[in-house]
Structure formats: structure tokens, C-alpha cells
Amino acid sequence: QVQLVESGGGLVQAGGSLRLSCAASGRTFSRNAMAWFRQAPGKERELVAGIKWTGVTTYYADSVKGRFTISRDNAKNTVYLQMNSLKPEDTAVYYCAADQSVLSASVPRGDYEYEYWGQGTQVTVSS
Secondary structure, three states, X not given: OOEEEEEOOEEEEOOOOEEXXXXXXXXXXXOOOEEXXXXXXXXXXXXXXXXXXXXXXXXXXXXXXXXXXXXXXXXXXXXXXXXXXXXXXXXXXEEEEEEOOOOOOOOOOOHHHEEEEOOOEEEEEEX
């Protein structure tokens, strides 16, 4: 059974940092792009950051550029999201997702392109 399990969420004050982890099991995702999405109450799910299977090419939403860093460790089948300078507007449930295709040329932008999803981890940033 394929599983993506997120961890590292929590409550933090504005300006603080959190590191999210997403551990995959059941199969390897070393040839799949991985991404972090988030969904705040009353809002649509949005792509926050993505990383190509090579680990070299990344994508960031404009709202998190310069503050968040996505990385992956294919040997551990794990993807990370380092979040610095957090703002109250970063409050959301964060989801890890794996691209449905292998060896994609770029980071997929649409959530429909991701086949596997984690259960989500809550990030709350207080002002």
C-alpha cells in the first residue's frame, strides 16, 4: 500500500520556522516530481512548492519565494519543506503529493497531475 505521511506541522509565532517532512512508503518516488500543496479554510488548494525528480529544478508560489525551500532525499524516499519567516497567511493544512508520471520534464502545476496524497499536517502561524 502506497502511503505519504507528513509530519512537522504545528503552532508557531509569526517570523518563526517549521520544517515539514513527507515520508513515502510502498513504492519509490525517486523518478516522480513531488510537491507541497496547502489549503486554508474557505480557500482552494494551492501549489506551494514542487521539485522535479532530479532534485535540481524547483517551483515556488510567489507568496513563498525566498522564505520556503523544498528538497528531497531519494535514498530516504522523503521530501521536505523548510518554512522560514512564517506569516499568519501561511496558516493552512499542508499536503504532500507525488506526480502521477515518471521522469516529468518539469514540475507539474495542477493538483490533478498528482496521484498520491498525504493526509495533511496543520500549520498555524499566530500574529
